[in-house]
Amino acid sequence: MVETSPAPRERPLSPHLQIYRWTIPMALSILHRITGMALAAGTLLFAWWLVAVALGAQAFAQVHAVIVSWPGMLVMVGFTFALIFHFLNGIRHLVWDVGLGFEVRTARLSGWLVLGLAVILTGVTWYLACPLAGGAP
Numbered sequence: 001m002v003e004t005s006p007a008p009r010e011r012p013l014s015p016h017l018q019i020y021r022w023t024i025p026m027a028l029s030i031l032h033r034i035t036g037m038a039l040a041a042g043t044l045l046f047a048w049w050l051v052a053v054a055l056g057a058q059a060f061a062q063v064h065a066v067i068v069s070w071p072g073m074l075v076m077v078g079f080t081f082a083l084i085f086h087f088l089n090g091i092r093h094l095v096w097d098v099g100l101g102f103e104v105r106t107a108r109l110s111g112w113l114v115l116g117l118a119v120i121l122t123g124v125t126w127y128l129a130c131p132l133a134g135g136a137p
Helices: 024-055 057-068 070-097 104-129
Strands: none
Touching (some): 024 057, 024 070, 024 104, 057 070, 070 104
C-alpha cells in the first residue's frame, strides 16, 4: 500500500500591518529606530565637517556651501529633530525601564508629549541658532 501525505492544513496567516490600528506608541517606536539611523548618518556629516575644518579654509568653504544650501539646511533641521526626538524618547524608555508609564492612557499621552516637545524644541533651537549663523531667517 502506498502512503500519501495528508493534504496541507490551512493555517492562519500572520497578522499584517493592514489589520492593526496605528497607535502613537507603535508609530513612535518605528520613528525611534528611524531617528537612530538618521543620527548615525548625520554623524558622518559631522565627521566630514570636522575633517574640512582641519584641512583648511577651502575645504571648509566647500562643506559650508553644501550645509547652508536649502537641501543642506533641510538635512540639518532633520538631524536636529532626530537628535532631540531620540533623546526625549530615550528618556521615556528609561521611565518605562523602571516600570512606570505602561498604562495605555499614560503611554499615549507621553508619546504625544515627546513628539510635541521634539517639534517645539527643534523650532526653538533653529530660531535661536539662525541669528548666530549670520542673521538668516
